[in-house]
Amino acid sequence: EYKQAMITFISGEVFRHVDGEWVYAEIGDFLEANDSIQVESGSFCEIQFSDRAVIRVEENTELALNTVNLNPNGAKIGIELIAGTVISKVQKLAENDRYNVKTQSTACGVRGTEFSVKVEPGGDTVLAVKEGAVAILPSELVVEDLVERAGKNGDVVAGVLEKIETAAFVVSANEEISLTEESFEKTRETVKEITEIIEIIEAMEDDTELVKEVPSEIVEALTAVSKIVTENVVEAVAPVEELSDFNIAKLESTEDMRMINIPVAEVPSTEDTDKTDKNETVEPQKKISLHKFSLKIIPANAEIILNSKIVGKGSFSGIFEEGEILDFKFVSNNFKSRSTSFVVSEETSRQYTISLEKTKVEPEKKDAPPVKEEQIDNSQAVEGGSSTVTVEEKAVEIKEDSVKKDTIVEEVSMDKNPLQGTSEDKKLIDVSISIEPSDSLLVVNGEKVRSNIFTGEFPEGTSLTIKGTRNGFADKTMLLNVGEQVTDSVSISLEPRPVESVLSVSESKLVGSVITGGNLIYTSDSKGLISASTPDGRSAWSYASANKSVENSYPVFSNNRIYFSGSSELVILNALNGKVIDREALDKNSAHIFGRRLVPFGSQSLFPSNDEIRVLNSSSGDLIRTISLPGNGSRMTPAVWKNKILSVDQNGTLSIINPDNGVVEKEITTSGSQPIALSITIKNNLAVFSGRKGNVVCIDLDAGKVLWETQLVSGGTKVQVYSDIVSSNTGVYIYTKGTIHALNLNTGKNLFENISGVSSPPGVINNQLVFGDNNNNLVFINAKNGRLDKILNLDDTVSARPAKLGSLIAAGTLGGKLVVINPAGIQ
Numbered sequence: 001e002y003k004q005a006m007i008t009f010i011s012g013e014v015f016r017h018v019d020g021e022w023v024y025a026e027i028g029d030f031l032e033a034n035d036s037i038q039v040e041s042g043s044f045c046e047i048q049f050s051d052r053a054v055i056r057v058e059e060n061t062e063l064a065l066n067t068v069n070l071n072p073n074g075a076k077i078g079i080e081l082i083a084g085t086v087i088s089k090v091q092k093l094a095e096n097d098r099y100n101v102k103t104q105s106t107a108c109g110v111r112g113t114e115f116s117v118k119v120e121p122g123g124d125t126v127l128a129v130k131e132g133a134v135a136i137l138p139s140e141l142v143v144e145d146l147v148e149r150a151g152k153n154g155d156v157v158a159g160v161l162e163k164i165e166t167a168a169f170v171v172s173a174n175e176e177i178s179l180t181e182e183s184f185e186k187t188r189e190t191v192k193e194i195t196e197i198i199e200i201i202e203a204m205e206d207d208t209e210l211v212k213e214v215p216s217e218i219v220e221a222l223t224a225v226s227k228i229v230t231e232n233v234v235e236a237v238a239p240v241e242e243l244s245d246f247n248i249a250k251l252e253s254t255e256d257m258r259m260i261n262i263p264v265a266e267v268p269s270t271e272d273t274d275k276t277d278k279n280e281t282v283e284p285q286k287k288i289s290l291h292k293f294s295l296k297i298i299p300a301n302a303e304i305i306l307n308s309k310i311v312g313k314g315s316f317s318g319i320f321e322e323g324e325i326l327d328f329k330f331v332s333n334n335f336k337s338r339s340t341s342f343v344v345s346e347e348t349s350r351q352y353t354i355s356l357e358k359t360k361v362e363p364e365k366k367d368a369p370p371v372k373e374e375q376i377d378n379s380q381a382v383e384g385g386s387s388t389v390t391v392e393e394k395a396v397e398i399k400e401d402s403v404k405k406d407t408i409v410e411e412v413s414m415d416k417n418p419l420q421g422t423s424e425d426k427k428l429i430d431v432s433i434s435i436e437p438s439d440s441l442l443v444v445n446g447e448k449v450r451s452n453i454f455t456g457e458f459p460e461g462t463s464l465t466i467k468g469t470r471n472g473f474a475d476k477t478m479l480l481n482v483g484e485q486v487t488d489s490v491s492i493s494l495e496p497r498p499v500e501s502v503l504s505v506s507e508s509k510l511v512g513s514v515i516t517g518g519n520l521i522y523t524s525d526s527k528g529l530i531s532a533s534t535p536d537g538r539s540a541w542s543y544a545s546a547n548k549s550v551e552n553s554y555p556v557f558s559n560n561r562i563y564f565s566g567s568s569e570l571v572i573l574n575a576l577n578g579k580v581i582d583r584e585a586l587d588k589n590s591a592h593i594f595g596r597r598l599v600p601f602g603s604q605s606l607f608p609s610n611d612e613i614r615v616l617n618s619s620s621g622d623l624i625r626t627i628s629l630p631g632n633g634s635r636m637t638p639a640v641w642k643n644k645i646l647s648v649d650q651n652g653t654l655s656i657i658n659p660d661n662g663v664v665e666k667e668i669t670t671s672g673s674q675p676i677a678l679s680i681t682i683k684n685n686l687a688v689f690s691g692r693k694g695n696v697v698c699i700d701l702d703a704g705k706v707l708w709e710t711q712l713v714s715g716g717t718k719v720q721v722y723s724d725i726v727s728s729n730t731g732v733y734i735y736t737k738g739t740i741h742a743l744n745l746n747t748g749k750n751l752f753e754n755i756s757g758v759s760s761p762p763g764v765i766n767n768q769l770v771f772g773d774n775n776n777n778l779v780f781i782n783a784k785n786g787r788l789d790k791i792l793n794l795d796d797t798v799s800a801r802p803a804k805l806g807s808l809i810a811a812g813t814l815g816g817k818l819v820v821i822n823p824a825g826i827q
Contacts, residue, residue, distance in 0.1 A: 003068050004030040005049045005077075008260055008319045011304075011312030012043025012059070022806060027292045027317040036064045039084070042313070046257060049077050051091065053099060054259045058085040062519070066102070067144070076144055078102065082518065082560075083576075085118040087250070089257045090132075098144045104560055104576075105181045107137045109165065113173075114254045116247065123576045128176040128247035130254060135168035136177070137233060138184040138191050140619070146194070150201045153214045157201065160219070160226050161194075167230045174243045181574070181581075183237040190232075192617060193225045195603070196624065203660060256309055260290065260319055289322035291349035293342070298355040298446040302332035320344040334359055355446065428457040429482050433466055435492045440470035442492070458482045468492045471807070472825025498792055498825030500808060501537025503818045505529075510812030512554025512595060513724075513761065513801035517575060521810045522555045522562060523800065523818055530555055530564050532578060535808055535820050541578030545571050552595025552722055554800070559618045563605065565592040570607065572621045582621030590614075594676050594722055596637050601659070606645065608638050613645065615659070627662040630655050637679035637724075641687065641701055648675050648689055654699055671709050672697040676722055683727040683745060690721040690734060698732075698748060708748035714739050714756075723761040723801075728783040733769060735761040740771065742786060752786030759814070761801040770809060772798020778811060778821060790826045794819060 007014075007029045014025040017036035025037065031047060039045055039061045048054045050070040057063060061084025069076040074096030079086065081103050090099050090110055100109040101117045103125040108117055113132025119125055127134060137143075143161045150157040171177050184191070201214055243251075297304060300314035307327050311318075320326065324344040331337045335356035342348045433454045435442045442449040445465055458464065464480040473494040480490060506525040515522040520532045520540055528547035532540040547553065547566025556563040562573040565586065572582040586592070590609035598616075599606040604624060607614040611633040615624045631649035639646040644665070645657040652673040656666040672691035681688045686707065687699045694712035699705070712719050712734060719736035726733050731751040734741045740758050742751040762771035768780045768789055776797050780790040796819075800812030809821045 003032055003070065005032075005047050005065065005068050005070075006030055006262065006319075007045055008048045008054070008258070009046035010043075010315075010317040011045070012315060013040040014038070014043055014045045014057075015040070027294065027319055031065055031068065033065055033068045036062065038062045044312075048259060048262060050075070050262060051259065052093065052097065053077060053088060053090040054257050055079070055089070056087040056253060056257055058087065060084050061086065075099075078142065078145065081117055081119050083119050083121075085116060085250075087114075087116045087253060087257070089114050089254045089259070091259075100142055100144070102139050102142055104574075105139055105183060106179045107139050107142045109135045109137070109143075109168070114251060116251055121577075123181065123574055123579070125179045126176065126247075127171055127179070128243055128251060129171050129173055130243070130248075130251040131173050133170045133172050135165065135170050136179065136237070137164070137168050138187055140191050140195055141229070146198050149198055153201050153204070156214050156219060157198065157222070160222050164226055164230050164233060168233045169235060169237065171240060175240050176243050176247055177238050177240050179238050181579075186237075187229050187232045188620065190225045190228045192620065192622065194222065194229065197222045197225070199603075256311075261321055262290070289346075290319050291322060291344050291346060293318055293320055293326065293344060293349060294351040295328070296351070296353045297330050297332075298353065299332055299335065302330050302335065302356055305329040305331065322346075330354060330356060332356055353447065427460045429460055431456055431458055431464070431480070431482060432489045433464075433480075433492070434489070435468045435494070437470060437473070437494065440468050440473070440494055443467040443469070466490070466492065468494050470494055470824075472822040473497055496825045496827050498822055499794075500535065500820040500822050501818075502795075502820075503533050503537040503539065504816055505531040505533060505539065505542070505812075505818050506816035508816055509814050510800040510816055510818070511551050513763075514803040514810045514812050514818070515555050515557050516803050516805040516810060517557030517562075518560070520575065521803070521805060521818060521820070522557060522575075523812045524550065524554050524564065525816060526551055528553075528564075528566055530562065530573070530578075531818070532562075532575070533818050535805055535810075537818075537820065540576075543571070543573055543578050543580070545569060550593075550595070553592065553597065554595070556598050556600065558600035558605070559603070561618060563598045565597055565607075567591050567593050570598070570621070581619075584621065594635070595678070596635065597679075599638055599640065599679070601640055601645075606638055606640070608634065608636070608647075610635065613638060613647070627657060627659065630664050630667070634675075636675045636689070639680035639682055639687070641682050641685075646680050646682075646687060646701075648672065648680065650674055652691055652695075652697070654680075654687065654689075654697075656701075656704075666704050668699055668704060668706065670697040670699070670706055671695050678722065678724045681725045681727050681732065683732075684729070686745065688725050688727065688732050688745075690725060692720055692722075694719040694721055694734075694736060696721075696725075696732070696734060696743065696748070698745070707746070710743060710748040712736060712741050714741075714754065726762060726764045728764050728767060730784050733762055733764065733783075735771075738774075740769070742769075742783075751784070755781070755786070760798045760811075763802040763804070763809075765802070765804045765809060770802045770811075772802075772811065772813075778802070778809075778819075780823065780826070790823065792821065792826045 007025055010027055015022040015038040016025040037057055039057050039059055041059050043059050045057050046054055052075050062082040064080045066080050067076050067078030076098045079101045090113055100107055103119050104123055106125045108127055114130040115134050116128045143165045147154040147158045294317040296315050303310055304312050304316045322344055326342045329339045336359055435452045438452040444454050460483055462482040466478040466480055469475045474497045476492055476494055505523055506529050508525040508527050510523050511526050523531050528545040528550050531542040545564055546568040550566040553566045560575045562575050564571050569586055570584045596608055603618055605616045605618045607616055611629055613627045631653055634647050634649050636648050645659050648654050652670045654668045655664045657664055672689055672695050674692040675689055676692045685701050687701050690696045696710045698707045700707045721736055723735045731745055732743050738758050740755040740762055744751050757774045758771055759774050760772040762769045767783050769783050770780055773779050776794050778792045778798055781788050796813035796815045796817055798811045799814045802809050802811040811819050
């Protein structure tokens with residue numbers, strides 16, 4: 001496939017992002033544009049792009065594939081490095097081929113080279129080149145992306161912008177450079193002008209009523225600003241240094257990066273067509289057979305050596321051509337090294353588990369108790385293996401250019417004894433091992449058991465290592481010495497551990513909503529302190545804004561930026577390190593006192609004030625244009641629907657506004673008067689909002705009319721609404737001073753009875769309403785019928801709306817704590 005790359009090698013734990021979740025990546029997985037990869041500590045993987053390039057994704061790295069087009073007539077590969085290191089080995093590219101690696105600050109474009117790009121923890125980019133040359137430009141200037149956005153006018157844009165690419169400063173072989181966001185400060189304003197002109201051309205492409213040919217004045221404007229950028233990018237934006245010893249060693253790995261013979265998709269040429277017409281035979285591509293091959297070694301820290309090269313520890317997976325010879329050696333301290341060989345074929349393509357033999361056997365302790373049980377932490381969690389144990393009966397040393405004919409590999413089912421060898425001189429004893437909860441993973445001597453009960457016969461004196469693990473529970477290990485005194489049944493009971501971490505991020509109450517973005521969790525307190533934290537309970541950064549008394553405000557995450565507004569200022573921060581990108585003082589007209597906030601809008605942002613919406617550049621915060629609000633203005637947070645802006649004025653009239661020209665395309669009158677701060681919630685093309693006094697309105701946006709209106713009451717009196725309404729596929733949920741109201745999304749009727757004693761606005765997570773109550777509980781109820789699903793008592797009262805981060809949930813508390821919960825551990 002032209003638009004697919006392939007994972008060809010994995011060592012350790014590698015994940016890919018699928019349907020909103022991170023799942024384990026596997027050898028042979030195909031990757032397409034917009035796919036993401038995450039590599040854990042002590043791991044790495046290799047991804048091959050047809051016959052154009054192969055990359056090694058190092059440990060602690062996250063990247064996204066922005067472009068994967070491997071058309072033989074012009075390949076385009078675009079990688080966005082979010083964190084960590086990627087090493088590229090790129091073949092000599094044809095004239096129409098493009099390959100670039102983009103970070104937050106820099107775009108690195110090549111023609112054929114070996115180089116590495118690293119994003120430091122603080123956000124700086126380090127480019128190191130081993131061979132060839134790499135051109136560097138501001139991250140906004142990925143020329144092929146801008147050309148693609150121009151659509152049919154791409155040739156015009158390319159003719160202008162490629163001059164910038166040609167003039168760009170080049171880092172050559174054996175050189176490296178460190179770049180920050182400030183490195184391209186000199187060109188930032190003119191680059192912004194280029195992107196704005198491209199937006200105009202892009203709008204022409206989308207609008208069928210506009211002339212398709214780019215007017216000459218636009219081409220002239222693009223040429224003028226491009227000339228300014230061209231004059232600036234020829235200079236080095238940071239000191240260029242000789243390749244450091246560290247990067248020399250790191251780039252040596254390119255010697256081991258294999259480019260396997262993946263068949264290249266063919267495009268029929270005119271010449272081929274002529275041959276067909278003349279009944280001449282076009283020689284087909286040679287058929288290539290590729291096979292997956294995986295190993296797991298016990299112990300997990302054993303080095304794996306393949307064909308005299310170290311390829312990892314503990315586990316290994318790769319794709320190989322049929323007939324390749326794989327010479328392995330496995331080495332670990334206090335264990336006998338072992339060697340074996342395989343000839344790659346369909347028969348040998350499988351997953352193997354190999355156990356090394358200890359070099360020293362501990363003497364049996366007669367007085368030792370038969371069972372020793374101890375808790376272990378997550379760092380000792382057992383990694384899953386295959387369902388078979390591979391026992392090598394005869395190990396031989398590696399000999400170059402030869403295949404070990406005397407190496408015998410036997411597969412033993414886990415239904416049998418998982419130990420290597422038996423002792424006929426010792427009494428055999430029946431052992432039964434079970435684990436609770438019953439859906440936990442039971443591992444005996446490093447091998448998974450297929451159910452929660454394991455039975456087997458073992459020689460007296462045999463040592464068994466038994467481990468149990470389950471998501472949301474503390475792992476446990478048991479050391480069992482088989483003897484006559486052992487009963488025929490041993491049980492492991494795992495302890496729930498629903499709280500993953502607790503971090504004190506403030507001395508004040510956490511307010512608004514907890515926000516997640518990337519791998520961080522963002523909170524704000526009632527005094528305007530913004531904090532970023534990791535799921536395992538470590539502080540990443542904090543920033544004390546000038547905004548005070550912001551009970552309903554919270555950060556907005558978009559484009560690796562954090563936006564926070566309140567009574568005094570709008571501040572834009574780097575989401576990774578908390579560095580200030582822009583600050584703007586707010587006057588009475590633009591202040592966000594009750595939680596009104598900025599809204600992401602593609603590469604732009606919408607900043608609401610009382611009588612207008614300011615369209616800002618998302619990266620810099622610079623003003624692009626303003627849109628006047630109709631009627632008597634708005635105190636709400638606007639929303640975006642089908643690339644249109646939605647806003648509700650003080651009289652409750654909803655306006656649908658064209659963002660390009662500010663024209664109000666539709667006005668819908670409702671009873672939802674004086675809405676304050678909260679945003680319009682959009683679900684299934686329905687828009688829901690509430691007036692300040694609890695008059696909830698639902699509008700069918702496609703039909704352009706009110707679907708239903710409902711007046712909320714609590715204890716016989718009207719209520720006030722200041723928090724965002726949240727929704728599921730069946731209902732909308734409104735928080736009003738300690739009470740949650742649930743209404744049917746389509747009718748506005750009560751979905752279930754009001755829930756009182758609530759301490760935080762609810763979040764809708766996995767079809768559940770998740771919120772805090774006044775008894776320090778985190779509560780999970782069914783969003784459809786209001787029935788209680790789970791409840792977890794905490795040491796503090798939840799005060800901020802909980803948010804989801806993968807399979808975890810993050811909640812902020814009255815005492816300024818961030819609590820990360822694993823719902824799987826709640827009983």
